[in-house]
Amino acid sequence: MLRKLFHVEPIAHEGHGFETGDTVTPVEPETLLDAFSQAVVRVVQRVAPAVVGLHVVRSLGMPQRVAEVPGAGSGFLIAPDGYVLTNSHVVHRARRIVVSLADGTELPAQLVGEDPATDLAVVRVQASGLPVAELGDSDRLQVGQLVIAIGNPLGLQASVVTGVVSALGRSLRGPDGRLIENVIQTDAPLNPGNSGGPLVDTRGTVIGVNTAIVAGAQGLSFAVPANTAQWVVGQLLREGRVRRAWLGVVGELRSVPGRYVPERGEPRAAGVAVLQVVEGSPAARAGLRAGDIIVSLHGVPLRSPTDLQRLLSRAPVGSTVTLGVVRQGKLLTLQAELAAEPATSR
Template sequence: MRIPLTPDPCEGVRRPVWRVQTEQATNAEVAQVQLEQLLADTDHRHSAGTARPTEAEALDAYSQAVIRAVELIGPSVVSVGIAKRAPEELQRRGLPELRGAGSGVIIAPDGYVLTNSHVVRSAERIELHLQDGRMLPANIVGDDPHSDLALLRVLDSGLPAAELGDSSRLRVGQLVVAVGNPLGFQATVTAGVISALGRTLRTERGRLIENVIQTDAPLNPGNSGGPLVDSRGQVIGINTAVIAGSQGICFAIPVNAAKWVVSALIREGRVRRAYLGIMGQTVSLDRRLAVRHRIEAPTAVRVAEVHAGTAAERAGIRPGDLLVILGDSPIGSLDDLQLTLGRHRIGEPLVVQLIRNGEGITIEVRPTELPD
């Protein structure tokens, strides 16, 4: 701001200093008053509970997120009741069949339901209990024990299908809700967060499921096969396992993996996986061999047995060979071998690098289908 200068008639000299100091003081006083008023208004709003969220409000927001997710997914969650023939010893005691229950989720309005393989394995009769009270018989479209997933079908339409999400977009720490319906009543609900991504889970068949979701949302056996959903109620996984003796370590099959399995089950009734035909073990790799052949992994897979008539035998793989690279993937363990094969197409050529008697050998193999 430009300050007007007034000459002193006595001395004929301009003295503007006192006017500047006065105006600066006035501006400072106004600014202080405005600041005090602003702080007073802020304190008033906080005291009225309209700006700063309290602990109770934050907790209520968390509860509302869980409630909304449950309301969205609830109608799609079903109880899966099964009956199977009892062993002969129990039949002689007057118990002709055994019953069990798990959970499932409707994934298509025309009657497709996804659950765990171990829930319906060996079942002779399956019945689904819907949230609206209906009981519908179901058939197994396909079963994949290697991923612990099974696809069921009921002869009905217009069912409340869940919305499937995208498990590739998940983040550690994200809110998740596990929903089940083990007894055919209202859904049972637990909530937590994603503890880790990319875990590996070994199934009852001994195979590995990669990129499994680890969560601290508590599960019980009756919730197996139920959905794991995000705050929007979208299915991001299928609850499958709890680590025995652990506290809060639970796992779910990622929905993207489930989509691939479902497509295969609808198309062929089964999931086809690549197979070499060897038995082996993980062994330490001699450091001199590793340096000589430029192998970074400290371990490799030693072939213990080659099954007759398999792709490995036809390709010339022998007992004692050290498998170090399959395709573009280093093979440091049997788990590495299995996971790499699981991503490869049946019948397509695959380059195998191995060490035999200290010498590096490269061969080509065409994996066949893994037998049941």
């Protein structure tokens, strides 16, 4: 399966051009194609043995009439003792998970943990001495760089496609509605079943986890960056979930006079109107009330609830944040000590 998207948020990215006076040495086209082909072959030989297929079964319907719905996706081994990285939406609420190794062996798998906010999950099979794919540094990627995607589209095992990095720093919404930031956009032609498979550079290191395409479009594919995956995997292996900082409010976008947000220098600004404060939450302990409007966090103006969510996601659990709050026409400053987001049964 591969999530289909209809909206993404573009973030500008500056490219690099040729400087005046640069010279280009002519190279025979056949030489370039041969070099590219050899690079792809080397990557496939190195990474493909670690790429797996996932077959899942979900139970849908009422207790009296339960239907078993099959699903499929891709993943790749990240540890020789059977840990597999894939997408959350591939294994979410699966009653049964079976992993198909590159040699055709099928093994039952257990869910270690998942993070719908980044659409990542880790499952494990009981095996040892398995080949692994190495997670690289996605911060070193450049627009135009060649990439290779390996997966199991439509059940076709170990299919290989190539493309380039079309853009960096994209944002898209995960299955739980949160924004996934710094997403990699490529033109690699992915299909249902590629979800969870590795996006690899020409050195054979994984720089992303393929997660979504834009429905009805061509050459618009997206991958969660490897650096995000490394952080999430560490959390899932330790705790089975990702601990994020939590404030404990329900809010909506609200316009406020610009004088409350002088940093913007505009006659009108925006804030997050608090509709509800969760009892016992950091927001409640800080003195936030329903009707308050949060206009800044640590002096950074808020333009939407998404801005508040983004800034909170970067704050460590247990840290103290400074909130700029408009209450009954007055600008207040409140301090809130962030707690870990409560676990939910998604």
